Amino acid sequence: MWLATGTAAEGGSIWALIWPFLLMFAVFYFLLIRPQQKKQKQRNAMLNELKKGDKITTIGGLHGTIVEITDDTIVLRVNDTTKMTFERSAISSIVSASPTASE
Structure with a gap:
């Protein structure tokens, strides 16, 4: 019902x-x-504003200076002789921007 x-x-x-x-x-x-x-x-x-000469920090805590940059990868100079390649997405922050806009 x-x-x-x-x-x-x-x-x-x-x-x-x-x-x-x-x-x-x-x-x-x-x-x-x-x-x-x-x-x-x-x-x-x-990430889009990155350019050569910028001093950056990666998400792993590595500090370096950008020496080469492409669409997907970045080559960092860690010291006088060591260069390391990272994905662009691995960049955590820009510590200081380069004074010149050389690309």
């Missing part, structure tokens, strides 16, 4: 269930998703 207990007032209860989920999504978006997207844009801009 089915009882027809549905009334017009129960239509509002669906919104009462949906609001907490919408509020939770908004909080996640503004506290987690949006700042991460902003940070990723800043990182991509930093």
